Each structure stands twice: as C-alpha cells, then as structure tokens.
Amino acid sequence: MSIDLPVWTELRDRAVAWPVESSESIFEGNVLSMTREQVRTPSGELLDREVVGHPGAVAVLALDADENVVLLRQYRHPVGHELVEIPAGLLDVTGEDPEHAARRELAEETGLAASDWHVLADIATSPGGNREVVRIYLARGLAHADRPEGFVVEGEEAHMSVGRASAEAVRDAVLAGDMANPAVSVGILAWFSAGRDVTRLRPADSPWPMRERRVGRA
Template identity: 40%
Template sequence: MTAHPWLPGLLADPLIGDSDESWPVSGSEVKHQNGYLSLRVDTIVDPQGGEHPRSVVQPHGAIGVVAIDEHDRILLVEQYRHPVARRLLEIPAGTLDVPDESTQAAAARELAEEADLVAEDWESILRLLATPGYSTEHWEVFVATGLSAVPADQRTVREAEEADMAQWWLPFGQAVDAVLAGRITDSMTVAAILAVQAQRAR
C-alpha cells in the first residue's frame, strides 16, 4: 500500500471495491413488521468490544427499468410520492415481492404494469444499495429496448398513486440535463440515467 504523496489516505488499486464484513450482534429486537418491510434494532459489537444500537430497515429489494425507444427517448413515469409530498419523475420500478421471481422477470412485470410496454432486449447495467446506513434494500437496474405496447385488453388497471400516473418520453440527452439541473431527483432514476450515460461514454 502506498500513501498519497501529500494528502491523507492511500492510493487505491484500480480494482478496489466493496468487501464483505460482519460485526457480531449481541442483541436484536423487531420493532415493526408488515408485508413490505420490517424494522429492527440490532446491537452491534465493534472490534474494540464496544456496543452500539443500530436501526435496520429491511424491505424487499427493487428493480428499475431504463426503457429507451428507437429514437433514443427514455420513458419516465410521473408519480405522487407521499413521504416527500411531490410528484416525481422516475423510471418504471417496483419491489421484488413475488416469491422466486428473477430480477429480470420482475423488471418485465413492472414495465408492463406501469408503462404498458414489453421489451425484446434486456441488459442489467447497475446494482446498488439504496441507503446502507440503515437499510438492507438493494436495487438492480435494467436497460430495456425493442419496445412494443401491451395490447389494450391485457393492460393492468392501476390504482392509488399509480391511477393517474403520467408517462413521458424524453430525449435521453435531455434526461441527463434534467438530472444535472436537479429537476429529476429520485435516486434510482438519477443513478440509472447517469450509469447509461457513463456506459455510452466509455
């Protein structure tokens, strides 16, 4: 390991990445549980033997879909989100709440349910942890191309916040601009759009 020549820290290996590690847990108590998530408080033990309470939210994982048409337009859905009291522009997304369903199958299901679309071609481009400071939630994002519409008589009847969900097609470059200008703020959508942009620039 080589120290940075004039700043704190070490010079990283080009293949540096996250690594597995698990500190002992001396106690755990479930505080809340429903069909979507559970909340527990773990008491973790650090390497020096100190104990620290940590809240852990454990929801289902989720997937997102960057759906791009033949003219390089990305589909964004506009949906009301109660916790932040805003209507957000997002890529189609949803939770992994069907037992034994693969992430790609879940992505295809959500694309059909939220956007009335099916895709011929799928590529997984991004895996990330949503908020690892307090949650176990993990996300996977796919790019979907070769799009066609779900027949009208087979479309999902959307309810609650999804009932009036608008669908917008935006040129991909303008979507990047909207992210950088702060007009699109949903974290999965931001990460997905910038990941596709980075992939194209390599």
C-alpha cells in the first residue's frame, strides 16, 4: 500500500527561533537550570514551555586494535540503574574545544589516549524540553596515558569500573534492549551504519552548529 506524502530531498535540521515573549528562572543548580518561557508560534499562539538548561557534553566510542569498545559501568541515580556506558563528560569548562574535552574525558575516565579521532554523530538528547546536545566521537589508536593533572575521582566515578567488549557484542546488547545509554546506543549503531569505514565519518573538528548556537544559553 502506497502513502501519499511528499518526498523530502533536504534532510537537515534547520535553525529556527520562535519569539520568546517572557522568560522566568525557576531553578539554578550546579549543572542544570530550568526556565519557564512563553513562546509565540508563527500563527500567534502563546505556548508555555519549561526548558532545562544544559552545557552540552561529549562522548567517546573508543576502539582498541581488535575493535573492542572501551566501556564503563556507572551508577545513574535518576534512573536507578548502573548503566554500561562509554566515556563521556560535560562541556563545562569555559571556552574548551569539544574535541579537547573528549580527549580529556577519555584520559580522566579510562587512563587512555587516542591518535585517530572522528565524529560519529551529534544528538539532541531530549529536544522537547532539554537543551542538552552531545557530540559522539570515534577514537582509535589507543595507548595508556596519564590522567590529567589535578583530576580527582569523586562521586559516582569513584565507584565506576572500566572494561571492554567486542563492537558486535555492544551492538547486539543495544538491539536486545540490554543497554540504554543514548551515547553508546547511537555511537555503536552509527559505527555499524557507516560500515565501520572512517572515510564515511566527519573530521573531529567539524562544525557543530547546534552546540555553537546554544553556547551562552545553557
């Protein structure tokens, strides 16, 4: 059965800003904030929207020479689970380049460095109410490295474990519903969708328009 819908030839998110008529701060936390905003639609309707501010984040799908994925187990209190994840962290250092942040997070959380970097995917994790955007990198050419000077393991990270599993096993666990972290899910599926071919990926320093648009609006 055919369906009568237009075929889109341009598949690209478009930067659009409906007018914000008012904005009220509801909460300011260490990482997150929340505002209540009145947004006017193109037809003139006023919408009340609660928006969670977030500085953005980076994540790293790191592969060793045998294409095993470097993984973490970390407790996540809001969902009441210890999740299997990939190294990741906030873009909370003022002016820090995302690629540099990804390299720093990989070293901090795993004691590893990588010589070959590409972008796997950019995602908006919950665009209906949260400004968080995440860039997921592919990192290869792994080697042991010192953790950055001054880095202190604390909080949930003090109870985190590090290991590895084959890329196929990670993919299969995601498809089976056994792993729910969005960065590892999108990252591993993007890697297989690219045919595990880095020539189909973007350079590590590629523009990130959604992040650049949100800088200063955390």
